[in-house]
Amino acid sequence: MADRRTKQLCKRLGCDHIALIDHPDVDEMAALALLDTGVQAVINLSPYMTGLYPAEGARKLLSAGVALYEIPAEWSAPKLTDELDGCRAWIVNGCLHVYSAAGDSRVIPLQSVTEEQVQAKWRQATDALDETLSRFIDNTLQYALQEKDLFLKPLCSLDLRTKMDNRHVIVVVRGKHYREDLQTLHSYIREYRPVLIGVDGGADALMQNGYKPDLIVGDMDSVTDKALLCGAEIVVHAFSDGRAPGKERVERLGLDCHVLPAPGTSEDVAMLLAFEKNAELIVTIGTHTSMIDFLEKGRKGMASTLLVRTRIGTKLIDAKGVNQLYQPRWSWKLWGWCVAAMLTPITAALAINPVARHAAQMLWTQWRTWSF
Template identity: 75%
Template sequence: MFSGTESCTAVIAADRKTKQLCKRLLPQQIALIDHADVDEMAAQSLLEAGVRAVINLSPFMTGRYPAEGARSLLQMGVPLYEWNTQAEHPRLIEQLDGAKVMIRNNTLFLHTATGWRLLDELVSVNDEAIAAKWQEAHARLDDTLSSFIDNTLQYAVREKDLFLKRLCKLRLKTRLADRHVVVVVRGKHYKEDLQTLAPYIREYRPVLIGVDGGADALLESGYRPDLIVGDMDSVTDKALCCGAEVVVHAFPDGRSPGEQRVRQLGLAYHVLPAPGTSEDVAMLLAFENQAELIVTIGTHTNMIDFLEKGRKGMASTLLVRTKIGTKLIDAKGVSQLYQPRWSWKLWGWCLAAMIVPVLAILAINPVARHAVQMLWMQWRTWAF
């Protein structure tokens, strides 16, 4: 981390979508984003990419709800800056992407052919500022929750008929009937939860469904997804080409922005028009194809999750989970429930378990006993 009196010179990587930026962000680059209320997953992606500093055109934390991203970045020593809120820069993202800049004394300089040019003042974001916003967010939490519930119920009433109908029948090659299905979303603790569920996956060999970036999460954990479901906005080409069956989630009216990308890769695919989020559709697909059990990892299940996704309610998720009922098990955060801890007593038992067979061999085998006696005599001669 560098202080306000020190300078930082680096190349900027800029994008309005943080998750897209993190795919091409190189270590020690400065990230320029336009992301109000940076969420924990975005912060984790920036940290994994090795970001040097982050400049945000929007507030890292508005105080509307307790977003975790800024705190996570500051705890890891990443300097955070917000752009001068008095100025408007509609094309700044496009202009600065790939540019060499310097931050000095909370001022941003752009490197040009004629030298350094002052670009604008930045506002340094520190722990105290985030703590104040954190308190504000908690003070407003009841009002935020009330609006969230109202929005959820209003949309649930409007959309319930859509979810009562069955999905379009797809001729899937992957058999889901009477099998366990694991639906993986790239949400909080997905890595730890996948690791915790590794014995279950080895024993039951469930159908693995990656929802967009969840397909990459499966590959990173050493698994190949059987199905990839989503609007194809965050999954990599590598995951799409891994051999999994691809289901493109389309709007209820049939519009499918992600279809063109899959077609350009030359892949076979299905189009599934449906309301709700892609993770909702993945669960419904497993349910309507008679899956015996549906286990979800990293899915969005609460108000903070949905606010971080920019959604004001969770009507579709409420309806889908109500419809699936007892077939659904949410494993999100299961790794946080129990983590085995080593104790001195356990170490003692392990040591005893190793020593007993050795002593038994020495007691029974005369050659081994003679060798130990010779070593003992050699040691006494050397020591005394």
């Protein structure tokens, strides 16, 4: 199976498929999505690591035992994913043998990607990190100066049925550690009943953890039809000029939606929307906040996120990685107190109730008979 967009390909992959992607610097989330499919071999038209920054994807895949290959530059072509998608194929002796539906066959040489090669690229990327960070900061500040007026203006007013006034709001993005963070916040969600906003695939993340999103915000490129059909209110994030490619998909499903033209990323828009709807507190899970996060998304700066977070201020709490902050620890002392708490009412009942006391005496007599 082949696709230029890894997250779209993962929806169609199975454990008996070979994945053909065109994804330079494969990120950790893409690697985890590939691992979830059970695929055993991945071929990349682009380098798994370019050395620009220390991408985690290749290391994750190799450590899980997935065979990685790259196609030599002279054989690589943008249309190759379209040509090979759905074809029967085998990897034999370092070559990809492809058989089309018409009966034609072709052999494409492959370059195996080893752990030593990945580690060498990792060291190269780590050494260049200061220079990469400098360029990232310059790009962020340049775009922040150009876009600041856009973020000072309020968003287009939307007549939402989802009310957020004076309520807690959780914005979920399918970023690093989102599963663990959602599980850690289970008690908080159960007690406070916050408004749940899924940003694209974040809606699926909520549903996988047993929650129904109240609002789905995004350009609709990674959310599943199942999530869109769950009954949540839908806000399609459009370009600043009004173009909204995601609207067509929503309408094909026969669903109503709001269109919200705005600059920046969909997670920025979701946070701004909650802020302008007078949310009391905005908690984010899985959002992108660091340079590596944004480079993995193919963005060379984080101007919109910097401006949005500066505007929202103290109402915003980032729960990303909260599961790593504290893990409950069970001790023998705690177990002892739990057992004592359970035995206390049982002992009291036996002491007070004559029927229960008589039953206990009969059991004790029977046990002694068996013992001897």
